[in-house]
C-alpha cells in the first residue's frame with residue numbers, strides 16, 4: 001500500500017483521498033483552510049455528497065485518513081502526491097493555474113525523498129510538463145521527482161460511487177517508473193485502466209467533458225426545433241438512445257448545463273485551441289447554445305406575461321443539478337437576477353442548496369423586485385402567479401399537478417427539467433411549458 005498526500009479538499013481531492021483510504025492506502029489531505037481541516041478531522045464533510053461522510057468516518061477510525069494544514073510534513077512523508085486544487089475560469093475563459101503553481105512550489109520545497117506528483121485537477125494540455133519543470137526549478141533536495149496526469153471523471157451527486165465504480169481510470173505518464181506507481185495505487189480498485197502519454201491524458205479529460213457538453217447542447221438545439229415543428233424531444237431521445245453509438249445517457253434537454261466542469265472546460269478548450277491559432281467550431285456551438293438555453297423559459301414567460309412587476313414568482317430548485325449543494329453556473333442563478341430586474345417578487349426553494357444560496361443573496365428588496373427564502377415548496381407556490389422549475393430534485397418531481405393547481409393563484413408553470421407528464425398537467429388545469437415537448441392536445 002502507498003503513502004499518499006492529496007493537495008486540495010474540494011470535490012476532486014477529498015473524494016479521491018477518501019476512496020484511496022477506503023481501498024487500503026494511507027492518505028493525508030492537505031488544505032490551507034484551518035476551519036475546514038478541523039471539520040474534516042471530526043469526520044464532517046464540507047461538501048454534500050452521498051456516502052462521503054460515512055466513508056470519511058470509517059477511514060479516520062482505521063487511521064488511514066488524516067487531515068492537516070502542515071503541508072511540509074505531509075509532502076515530505078508521501079511517496080505519491082496528488083494535486084486536486086481548483087483551476088477556476090479566468091475572465092478570458094482560460095484556466096487559472098495559480099493554485100497549482102503554489103502547490104507545486106510547496107511540494108518542491110518540502111520533499112526529501114523520490115516522489116511522484118500526480119495532477120488530478122483539470123488542466124490545459126501541456127500543464128504537466130510545466131508543473132514538472134516548475135517543481136524541478138524549486139527543488140531543495142537532490143531527489144527524483146516526476147509528474148503524471150490522472151484526470152478525474154466523477155460527477156457531483158454520485159462522486160463516491162463514480163470513483164469506486166469508474167468506467168475507466170486514465171493515467172498519463174512519461175516513464176515506466178511513474179506508470180508502475182500509479183498502476184499499484186489503482187490495483188485494488190479493480191477497474192479498467194487506460195495508460196497513455198501525459199498530454200493525451202490531459203486531452204482525454206477535456207475531450208470527454210466537452211463531448212458530453214456538446215451532446216447536451218445538441219439535444220437542446222434539437223428540442224427547440226422540435227417545438228417549432230411539432231415533434232417531442234423525449235420521444236426523439238428515446239428513439240435515438242437505442243443506437244449504442246449514441247448511448248442512453250446525457251440526452252436530456254432542459255435549461256442547459258451548469259456546474260463546475262462543463263461550462264469551464266468548454267471555454268478552456270476553446271481558449272487553448274485559439275491560443276494555437278485554431279477555432280474549435282463544435283465546442284463554440286456548444287457554448288453558444290448553452291448560453292441561450294439557460295434563459296429560454298424566462299424569455300417565453302416574459303412574452304406570455306408582458307411584465308413581472310408585482311407578480312409572485314416561485315423558483316423551485318437552485319442547484320445546478322440534483323444531488324449536490326453546488327450552485328456554480330446553475331441556471332437558477334442566471335434567471336433569478338433577470339426576474340428581480342424585471343420587478344418580480346421571487347420566492348425560492350431548494351431542498352439542499354438554500355444555505356449556499358444565502359451566501360450569495362440576501363432576503364428583501366432586490367433591484368426592482370424582492371427575494372424571499374422558503375422553507376418548503378408549498379410556501380413558494382402559495383398564491384404564486386408563475387413557477388419556474390430549475391433542478392430535478394426528486395422532491396420537486398414528486399409534486400402532484402393538483403398541488404400546483406391548488407396552491408398557485410394562477411397555475412402557470414415553466415419546467416426547465418421536463419419533470420411532469422404534459423398530459424397530467426393539462427388535465428389538472430395547469431398552463432404548462434417545458435422544453436422541446438409536444439403540447440398535450442397533440443398527444444395521443
Ligand code: UDX
Pocket residue numbers: 152153154155156157209212216249250251252253254255256257258259260261262320321
Ligand atoms: C460532469 C461530468 O459528467 C463528469 O464526468 C466530469 O468529471 C465533471 O463534469 P457534473 O458537472 O457533476 O459532471 O454533472 P453532470 O451530471 O454531467 O451534469 C452537468 C450539467 O449538465 C448539469 O447542469 C446537468 O443538469 C446538465 N445535464 C446533464 C443536462 O442538461 N442534460 C443531461 O442529459 C445531463
